[in-house]
């Protein structure tokens with residue numbers, strides 16, 4: 001089919017552009033390791049969303065997210081119905097199948113629409129058109145076998161990459177590793193950090209106040225349209241991500257550095273608590289987002305574009321390090337992470353984290369505090385990193401975190417007095433309101 005004929009076909013079938021975009025984005029993410037956020041950002045290259053209206057963009061995102069959350073289950077199912085696979089010249093049809101299977105199995109899309117649009121997408125290209133019958137048959141089989149497919153699907157055995165499953169089993173044991181995988185399957189809530197009066201904002205927004213002080217909502221409304229956003233009364237931040245900055249509890253006017261500050265959720269907490277914040281990040285682009293967030297929130301920080309490792313500055317009273325990491329604690333929110341990160345990434349990230357910790361030890365005043373955190377479930381980026389720092393620096397001591405400081409949430413403080421939240425923590429009667437991102441945090445004090 002010519003490009004013009006394809007355009008006309010897409011116009012005649014309003015759901016088609018979103019399906020084409022979903023298949024292309026899945027290929028960009030899983031095949032080429034682009035991140036989910038990048039693919040949906042306004043400057044995405046390549047842009048798959050051009051010409052789509054906001055409803056289609058939202059549908060595309062739902063399809064991609066559902067497919068990534070359950071990619072292992074979908075691929076296993078396709079393998080059963082397509083035992084010889086797809087010939088190399090049309091291998092990209094796997095993404096059309098995956099996007100359609102995600103709609104059939106996990107979204108509220110009528111089977112006939114999902115199948116029909118996948119078949120139409122297949123017919124758009126001359127080389128794939130002869131496979132329209134195969135695509136139709138496979139997807140109809142999936143629709144017929146839905147109940148059994150869902151019953152047999154296991155979040156740990158099928159939807160967690162084997163290398164991550166093996167790591168979590170070793171670190172957390174079989175039972176907890178399975179609970180983490182189970183929690184990663186669920187759509188996360190929207191958590192907000194409010195400047196003040198969480199009870200009032202929970203009431204206005206129809207949410208609830210968590211024991212940690214965050215406000216939790218179930219909504220798919222555009223964030224900017226929610227009450228209080230334009231007035232700068234709150235910002236979006238997972239409830240676990242809101243804990244590390246609280247551990248600093250700065251005195252009014254204390255000089256606090258936020259190493260790796262952008263886009264600024266934790267820096268905003270420190271500024272709102274009365275600290276004089278220096279927000280440092282090496283990404284000028286991400287710091288623009290921090291500046292925009294601070295302007296909306298009417299907060300102030302000194303913003304510095306710099307690589308932490310070579311940073312020169314006067315000593316600080318406290319330093320927060322939210323180090324770059326594998327981010328395996330945030331798979332609920334970013335299911336792409338499970339498929340684009342590699343075990344070999346850990347060693348290089350751990351090296352950068354150790355250098356940032358050493359820089360913080362150099363730049364914190366005697367008696368000052370360092371809080372180190374990562375949103376990783378991997379001990380090399382958390383517990384082991386701190387144990388190694390304490391071995392290297394006899395001047396540094398752990399300042400144990402008390403359960404009371406983190407809302408007495410059950411099971412989140414380890415024997416060393418460090419914070420270790422998991423996606424399966426904070427269960428709720430309504431399972432849709434459960435869960436936390438997986439965070440590690442430790443608080444250290446430099447001897448006077």
Ligand SMILES: C[S@@+](CC[C@H](N)C(=O)[O-])C[C@H]1O[C@@H](n2cnc3c(N)ncnc32)[C@H](O)[C@@H]1O
Nearest residue numbers: 260261262263264265266281282283307308322
């Ligand atoms: C986990 S994000 C920070 C999130 C932020 N603290 C918040 O709460 O909104 C990690 C940040 O580290 C920054 N980064 C990575 N390596 C860095 C380096 N060597 N020096 C400075 N910033 C770095 C990245 O640009 C990224 O913005």
